[in-house]
Amino acid sequence: MASTAAKAQQVFRVRLRGEAILNNPRWNKGTAFTMEERKAFGLTGRLPFRVNTLDEQCQRAYDQLQMRDTPIRKNSFMQSMKEQNRVLYFELLRRHLKELIPIIYTPTEGDAIANYSHLYRRSEGLYLTFPNQDSMEEDFLEQVKGRNVDLIVCSDAEAILGIGDQGVGISAAKSALYSLIAGIDPSRTLAVIFDVGTDNDDIRNDDLYGWPEKRVRGKEYDEFIDKFVQLVRKHLPHSLLHFEDFGTANAQRLLDTYRDHHAVFNDDIQGTGAVTLACIMAAIGVTKTKLSDQRFVVYGAGSAGHGITAQIRDAMMTMDNLSREEANKRFWLLDRFGLVKESLGPEKIREGIREFTRPDSEWPDAKGEVGLLDVVKKVKPTVLIGCSTKAGAFTEEVVKEMAKGVDRPIILPLSNPSRLVEVDPKDANQWTGGKALMATGSPFPATKNPNGKDYIIAECNNALIYPGIGFGAVISKARKITDSMIIAATRRLASLAPALKDPDDALLPDMADAPKCNYEVAVAVAEQAIEEGIAGVDWKKEEAREKVREKQWEPIYGTYVYDPEGDE
Numbered sequence: 001m002a003s004t005a006a007k008a009q010q011v012f013r014v015r016l017r018g019e020a021i022l023n024n025p026r027w028n029k030g031t032a033f034t035m036e037e038r039k040a041f042g043l044t045g046r047l048p049f050r051v052n053t054l055d056e057q058c059q060r061a062y063d064q065l066q067m068r069d070t071p072i073r074k075n076s077f078m079q080s081m082k083e084q085n086r087v088l089y090f091e092l093l094r095r096h097l098k099e100l101i102p103i104i105y106t107p108t109e110g111d112a113i114a115n116y117s118h119l120y121r122r123s124e125g126l127y128l129t130f131p132n133q134d135s136m137e138e139d140f141l142e143q144v145k146g147r148n149v150d151l152i153v154c155s156d157a158e159a160i161l162g163i164g165d166q167g168v169g170i171s172a173a174k175s176a177l178y179s180l181i182a183g184i185d186p187s188r189t190l191a192v193i194f195d196v197g198t199d200n201d202d203i204r205n206d207d208l209y210g211w212p213e214k215r216v217r218g219k220e221y222d223e224f225i226d227k228f229v230q231l232v233r234k235h236l237p238h239s240l241l242h243f244e245d246f247g248t249a250n251a252q253r254l255l256d257t258y259r260d261h262h263a264v265f266n267d268d269i270q271g272t273g274a275v276t277l278a279c280i281m282a283a284i285g286v287t288k289t290k291l292s293d294q295r296f297v298v299y300g301a302g303s304a305g306h307g308i309t310a311q312i313r314d315a316m317m318t319m320d321n322l323s324r325e326e327a328n329k330r331f332w333l334l335d336r337f338g339l340v341k342e343s344l345g346p347e348k349i350r351e352g353i354r355e356f357t358r359p360d361s362e363w364p365d366a367k368g369e370v371g372l373l374d375v376v377k378k379v380k381p382t383v384l385i386g387c388s389t390k391a392g393a394f395t396e397e398v399v400k401e402m403a404k405g406v407d408r409p410i411i412l413p414l415s416n417p418s419r420l421v422e423v424d425p426k427d428a429n430q431w432t433g434g435k436a437l438m439a440t441g442s443p444f445p446a447t448k449n450p451n452g453k454d455y456i457i458a459e460c461n462n463a464l465i466y467p468g469i470g471f472g473a474v475i476s477k478a479r480k481i482t483d484s485m486i487i488a489a490t491r492r493l494a495s496l497a498p499a500l501k502d503p504d505d506a507l508l509p510d511m512a513d514a515p516k517c518n519y520e521v522a523v524a525v526a527e528q529a530i531e532e533g534i535a536g537v538d539w540k541k542e543e544a545r546e547k548v549r550e551k552q553w554e555p556i557y558g559t560y561v562y563d564p565e566g567d568e
């Protein structure tokens, strides 16, 4: 088994020399190149004399990071480090995980993406622009030929981290989390940016912005994406293709189109559905109720809202033996037009969520749209979930009304970034006299319960589960990602919830424990893939634990030997 110590003994044969190796983030060690390596790679005249350990480099980099006084400056600093020295970047993150995830991911990454064209320094990943599609295969092969790529993260940036259409962004950040949290080798990943225009006028009219056209839609859009997916299927048939932050109109459709033909995964739908179900399983462990006892009000019926609803509904069917129709009746979805009910008509209810439409007969007094407060009054939900990007939508009146109808209201305001949260958990805690069981999408500080104890706000973010789902699929060479693999992941994560040991504790494990949780998730997913017979490996389910550990990439330098025929 490849332990960390064994990985540190690895010898790499490298053919880059001098400036070329210093400028290559995969191979650059900076001042950590040993004297022997400096001689062999032509570096003695390029580096200060003292050879540093990775530990010393991390300390220096951390001190430099602290000189940056705002999250966005810290984000830029981290981005530069990623472009210079990959091992140092990931090791620094690993050491300060909880502090730095919000810098390289939500909420700060959202601001960085909104300023993409202004913060841009260096090429990263594969950039595919709509008008250049004739050279798509050539551009694709330029980056993947001769490489073993296990994971591709792609995005068209229409629904970025709660801040909507940003034209380009996110794939590289999501991909970095796979390496940081699950241990996918970053040199076996590819971040893909689809630049298919933007309907964000500010961005499109910015002189520094990429392809300044309105978003391509309809047949042309589908053909562009299909051209790409077919290239993946042809050249990287065993890879996992992760879709991130696509607009509501495309996300589910693309997932449905490709899920039986390749290992594809939509994080906003499936990852968010899985982590939220795990959170709810922990919460009902505290309230000692069943999933099918709950009444769910889901506010914001886009990719996340739909994914969460479908995931919980499926779980009710398998765990509590409900029929699909019976399970669907436990949900009240609200979107821009209020409650999703019959009289809204098909043009206001997207196809995917139609099966959750409430009958008008249930609302005999409603004149027009039915708002959240009215729904809460009538339905008396036990669970209220927010994925609307509507800051403050869970008002004091709504939260207090909910608390009247249930002893321990489960309130999950999941919208990112922090400023768009449907309710600040501190307020919800106060309005419910400390009774609410809560989790949010971005990190929030603990709040004080009336008994003086801290209540830790769990971070119900798909980063607690998607890296493990993806790694489990990659490690088992799964041909597709099935619903049962996602349920296996959910159950494993839920089993690790602190609230199951102490009902006053957090509903989900701390982000600092994300690597441990995702390790467990990856094992569960690989085991399930093998059990279902869709894995492409010859080892047994019982070996999954060891195999996942063995294949995990760790930020360690290893020893380099100069070889003109070597790796790079």
Ligand SMILES: NC(=O)C1=CN([C@@H]2O[C@H](COP(=O)(O)OP(=O)(O)OC[C@H]3O[C@@H](n4cnc5c(N)ncnc54)[C@H](O)[C@@H]3O)[C@@H](O)[C@H]2O)C=CC1
Pocket: 159, 160, 161, 162, 163, 245, 247, 248, 267, 268, 272, 275, 299, 300, 301, 302, 303, 304, 305, 334, 335, 336, 337, 386, 387, 388, 389, 390, 414, 415, 416, 417, 420, 440, 441, 442, 460, 461, 462, 463
């Ligand atoms: N915690 C987590 O892991 C995740 C959180 N999210 C967050 O959830 C939010 C939604 O994300 P997606 O579903 O991907 O976006 P989306 O754009 O697909 O969905 C948003 C939905 O909210 C609806 N909406 C907008 N304003 C509304 C209002 N005033 N009242 C009711 N509904 C309204 C929209 O019509 C749309 O259907 C974002 O803030 C995102 O960052 C998304 C994925 C994961």
Ligand SMILES: CC(=O)C(=O)O
Pocket: 106, 159, 160, 161, 162, 245, 267, 268, 416, 461, 462, 463
């Ligand atoms: C976390 C995430 O995937 C989102 O906010 O879109």
Ligand SMILES: [Mg+2]
Pocket: 161, 244, 245, 267, 268
């Ligand atoms: Mg997302």
